[in-house]
Structures are given as structure tokens and as C-alpha cells.
Amino acid sequence: MNQLSRRQIAWRAAQDIRDGAYVNLGIGLPTLVSDFIPKDREVVLHSENGILGMGPAPKKGEEDPDLINAGKGLTTLIPGGAFFHHNDAFLMIRGGHIDIALLGAYEVSEKGDLANWTVEDPSTPPGVGGAMDLAAGAKEIRILLEHNTKEGAPRIRKQCQYPLTAPGVVKRIYTNLAVIDVTPDGLVAREIVQGLDFAGLQDKTEARLMLANDWRMLEAPAV
């Protein structure tokens, strides 16, 4: 079974970002997406801490400690970028100005419910950051996640087991096994990796799936 690496999941998600889109990349897996946006597309990356037009990580010797991304890693600004304050950064999010938020998740439900902020571990305090603002506010939510946990448990569920970030917001899911759309009729598998059939995918998924008539192979280059 040709399952995708984390970088390949990011590559696949990047192919769907249209030229000119304003995009927020969540912490973790989604952050990798910025490396794979097709060169012929101009995409404006937004960061919750007051940046539009984030560029790649700085080259050695060009790091600026006052220029960080939402994950608190050093970043850069590309020509056309702008700085603003936190309140305007979240006005852009809450007000529906962000075209696409690509987020990580613990779980997604068949209704598009998103759980990505807490696993309710009583030993550590919870943190939410901008997750709920993005989930509720961005025009379109797309999720990148491993199809199953390390223990093999499904992450795409009938109902989320973990507390919700927002109900009914996810539109598309990219995993190491498939690309799945959340539709009013339910989850529709659009792409599946080579060596896994639909029944096999369903086996690894708690929620009920449908197979798109025009489904195709999920493939990604070695990246």
C-alpha cells in the first residue's frame, strides 16, 4: 500500500490551493504545505500574530527575532506583505476573509465536526490558541491528518470522541490514505492510495464512506 508520507500529505493539500488565495496554515502538519505550493501560484499566507505574506523560514544569518509565525518559529515576509495587530489578524479570521484554513486535527466526524484542541488529558492544562477562531471563521476548513492513530484507531469518526473545536465546519480531509470530502450527504472518498481498495479504506474509517464515481488514485511525488 502506497501510503503518503507527512510531506506528501502536505504536497497533496498544496495542489488544491488556488492562485491568489489567502491561506492560514495551522501548526504542525499544515505548516509543511508552504513548501509545496505550485510555483506558478501566488498565495498569501496569514499568521494570527499579525502577518499577511509570510515567506519561507529565514536563511542562516537573516533571522529576525521580531518576525515569528503562529507556531513561534522564525519566518520571513515576502514583497506585498503587511504587519498589523492581533485584533485585526483575528478580524480577518472571524470576519470570513481567510479563504482557506488548513488545519491539523485529532478527529473529524462525518458531519464535518472538528476536534483539534484538547485530548482532555487531566495531567496537562488545555490550550486552544486560535484554533476555534479559525475553525469558526475561515471561509473553508480543510484538514490534514494521519488516517489512524499510532494504535490504529480511526480518526475519521461517526462522532468525535474529543471535545469539539467547531461543529460542521470541515469541507475536505487529506490523509496518508485518501482525500475525502464532507458533503451534505456524508463523506465521499475522492482519491485513494494505490494498493488500498474502498473496502480497505472503509475498514480504517469509523464513519461511513461513499466512493465518488470519478474517484482516482491518490499519488504524490517523492518530496
Place this chain on the structure above:
Amino acid sequence: MNQLSRRQIAWRAAQDIRDGAYVNLGIGLPTLVSDFIPKDREVVLHSENGILGMGPAPKKGEEDPDLINAGKGLTTLIPGGAFFHHNDAFLMIRGGHIDIALLGAYEVSEKGDLANWTVEDPSTPPGVGGAMDLAAGAKEIRILLEHNTKEGAPRIRKQCQYPLTAPGVVKRIYTNLAVIDVTPDGLVAREIVQGLDFAGLQDKTEARLMLANDWRMLEAPAV
């Protein structure tokens, strides 16, 4: 009777503005106040259209059509001034950041109700501008007005006859005849012009007045 001119009312109001105050001057009579702020005080004038640090009217040849005040007259900016957008201008007002708003009025009631936006003339459409925002938002509202109408009707009333701008907001009233404070116990005359006694002032005032124990003569230089 030594009643004050309009410029003298403005002069008297200006004497009460403390050093360092952030002040909004309403259209009309209050606009004159800026000419009389004592030279040893630094006062920052705010304008609803996005200015802090308004200066005097421009000198001939130095007019800038992009720099106007709330009355749409040409103005200037002094060192330390700043430009911002309309929303921040009213955030300052509504949020209680303006120390003093000096406003004109049609009427003030003994409870400090303010009526300064419409006389309900059916032949002309009403306009409110920033009057209600200022009346409800500034830390302290002080009113400048002629004590009586041209016809001799009182403007300081038991109840306002005209529609309210905001209830119970006025703290001090400057007129051509007196300086009157609005207190929880009622209106208190603090200064009265020469040649008018308290009974005479009460005659020209519909609301019941009290006389401050330490009342004094209301005097202003020829300005």
C-alpha cells in the same frame, strides 16, 4: 448686565481645560474654544474624522484639502498629532478615552439630559453626526450655549422639549450669563455675570437653580 459674548463663553470654558487633557470640541460655539486654551497648557484636540492633535486653522497658502475637522473646515496638525481611521476615532469616544467633550446644545435639563441633535422640523431631514457617540462616550460632557433663545425662551429646562441626545450626561454648563454645574442634588450656579442677581438668573431659567456658597462673578476679558 455684563453678559458674555460667544467668544467670551468659549474663553471661559477654555480656562477649565486642564493641562494634558484629550478634548473633543463640537461644531459651532465649542469650536471657538481652541483659540483660548491658556498657552501654558498642552491640550490634545480630537476630531471624529480621525485626528488627534488638531492645531489652528491653516495660514493662507498652507491649506491642505485632505486635512479637515469634524465641521469640515480646514485645519492643521501639531507635532505629536496622529491620523487614524473613523472606527478608531469613535473607539476613542465610545470607550471613554476622551477626557472632555465640549458641546453645543439646544437645551439641557436639570438632570443633565442633553438635546442637541434635532429640533424636529418636519421640513428638513434630521442629522445626528457624532453627537450621540460623544454624549454617551466622553468621560465628561460640558455644554456651551446661549442662556435663552432669541425669543427669550429658556434653554435650561426642567425637561428637554426637544428629543434627547443622551440622558443625564451633562456635568457643567457655560452660558452668556452663568456657569452652572449639574449635581446629584440639582443645578448649582457657580458664577453669575455682573449686574444680574440670582433671582434674575432664575427668572431666565426654567429649571430650579441653587446658588453655590462660594459663587463668584462670571467675568471674561475682551476677546
Place this chain on the structure above:
Amino acid sequence: MIDKQVKNVTEAVSGIKDGSTLLFAGFGAVGEPVELIQALLDSGARDLTVVCNNSGTGEVGLAKLIKERRVTKLVCSFPRTSDSHCFEEAFAEGAIELELVPQGTMSERMRAAGAGIAGFYTKTSAGTKLAAGKETREFDGKTYVLEKPLKGDVALIKALKADRWGNLVYRKSARNFNPVMAMAADLTIAQVKEIVPLGALDPEIIVTPSIFVDRIVEVGQ
């Protein structure tokens, strides 16, 4: 590639439908997108709701739109200004509806539309005729009025400079309603004096980031 530049004001206002709600920036004539409003006049669009601080002057721009009875409703804080006779006549005839809104509330309602806020409570207008029919509520013993978002289908705005992404900077008090209206419409169209190369605007001084702007047109005045 992101290029929000359009060739001329005619193209800039193309597609504005009859019945639209339009936000017109400016405080009096300062910061007013005169050329865009003229192009809108020429486009023939009608049955418009216009949100504007004032009601137009003389017989040009918004005043002319009103004179031609193409504005069915004006949302406004201060319709009576020097030479606002077109509006006053239409109003006297009952040919235009006026929604009078305190200036700060008008601005905050547009911000709410841009910021995803479905309603907010303000002291402004509490206890006055302009709160008639509006829901009120006590917070800490004071009365507040519930105000709803004011969203435009289209905003017509004016700035000093833009780049091809649509980042904008303004000049002095001509900033006024422009940034908040830019946030509050589905389609924001900006006329600018000059379009500069991408990267020429210092990222620290951009007032309206490009995300709020859809079309820009250089009018060079």
C-alpha cells in the same frame, strides 16, 4: 499571480447589480471616491441602498444618484450639509428612505460586518429616539442598545497608493471611513492616485492590508 488592477473606472464598477447595498467612503468630499461614484452613475445601476456619512453635494456623485431617484434608501449620520438639496428634495417628496445612524455606531456596525460580529451592545443612542424599536439591555446598571452588522455588497473607497495585491495607504484625514468600509463589503473597489510596485509599500505602514481589497484602479488625480 495576484493582480487586482483594472484598466479604468468603468471596469472597476462593472457587475454592480440593481438593488445592491453600497458603501461610499469619505467625510464630506475628503476621501470620497469621486471617480468611482461617477462611473457608477454612468453604469445606470438603480434601486440602490447607499451607506455614506453625508448625502452628497451639489448635483454630482451621490447627489446626482439621488436626484435621478436611483437611491431608494440612504443610511447616513449627517445628511444635511452645505448644498445637500438633492437629498432634501427627495426626502421631502418621500422618494428616499433615510435610516439615521449615529456616526460611531455606523462605523462600528460596518466593522462588525467585517469582523464576524453578529451584534454588539453600545451606550450610544440609549434613551433616545434613535433607539426606538431596538432591543436594549442593562449591563452594570447602564442601558445599552443592541446594534447589528451593516454589510455592503460593494464598497467604493479611495486611497493614496496601492500595490497590485491591493495594499493601501491613505493621506491625512482622507483615511476616515475608507479602512472600515474596505472590511465590510463582499466586493471592495479602491481608486488610488498611484499604483506602486509590489514591495514598494513599507509593510509597517500599510493601513488596509490587501486581503480586504478586490479591485484597484489608478485615477491619477
Place this chain on the structure above:
Amino acid sequence: MIDKQVKNVTEAVSGIKDGSTLLFAGFGAVGEPVELIQALLDSGARDLTVVCNNSGTGEVGLAKLIKERRVTKLVCSFPRTSDSHCFEEAFAEGAIELELVPQGTMSERMRAAGAGIAGFYTKTSAGTKLAAGKETREFDGKTYVLEKPLKGDVALIKALKADRWGNLVYRKSARNFNPVMAMAADLTIAQVKEIVPLGALDPEIIVTPSIFVDRIVEVGQ
């Protein structure tokens, strides 16, 4: 004459009372008023409620305040960061109350405090545990949560430059929470790298106008 400059950070934080609600700006260490927080530590103030996006790092600043059990409540969006063990220990012991707030809601609640808004409706957190106990309401068929203002007695902020009136400019992403916290407190204290002469800051590029700032101190780092 307006002169908001104070001599040093000790004077800058003087008069902050036990039991105060304090707003600490910064996103992680970027834009964090480190020297002011250290001076507050030295001042001995306790029983504090602190509003801050994170919970401090290592055993300095906010982390040290928490370690010394001088913070009774933290209002925060993301308390777990690298080396946030002081908070985590206090939390595990039940020695500190945590009010977890979505980052944008935290920012908007502070803006509301600064803007005279007594409450606002947001979609953020609707249908989640963080809306538990909060009033909700439908607008256009969607559920919104009523959020209240979050006001500070004191805000500690950091900027790049100031003038003696207290106008402020920032640097890159160090702007973050600083401008909104400046608006939202009764007393706003800013540490800056440099105090420049009045008039040296271009009025077009001032981000925090002086009206929001009460004390400034040059720390020269």
C-alpha cells in the same frame, strides 16, 4: 506640558495594587515587556489576575510570578508552550485558576473593553465546551456566543519608539497584542527601545495614538 516619560521601570510600575487585573502583551517572547514584568516582580505585587496569550517560559517574568504564587488567575489562550513548567506545576496543584479563551475572542474582548462595547456575539466557540455556561443566540440561523469585555487595571506593553505624549510604533510581528491591550486598561505602561522628540514620528504611521498610553519608559535594548 504632556510628558508621560518616567525615569525607570521601577517608577513605571509604581502603584500597581495587589489584586489587580494586568494585561501582559507579547506573543511568546516577541513583543513581551520583559523589563516591566521584571520590575513588577520586584515590586512584590500579588493576588494578581494576568491576561496573557501564553503562560511564561522558564523561571523568569510571568513564569516566576506564577512560581511565586502571586498570580491567582490566568486568562490565556495557549498556556502550554516550551518550558511552561511553572504554570503547569501551579495548575496541577490547583494553585492557579485558568480561564481558557480562544485567542481571537481574548483579543476582541479586550477591544470591547477599550471601545465601550458591553458585549458582542461571536461564532467562535459556539457548540464547544468553551461556550459552556455562556449565553448563546441565533442570528440568521447560526449560533453565536455572547462575550463580555475583558478590561485591565493595568496594561504592560512594549513598543519600538515613543514620543513624550506616548505615541507608539512597533516592529514587525512584535506589534501583536500590544495595541489592543493599550486600549483596554485604566493605566497603560509602555516600555520602548527609544524615546524620540515630539513630532519625530510620522503622524501617518503611528499605530497606538498617545491617548491610550499613560507612562513610557526607555529601556534601550
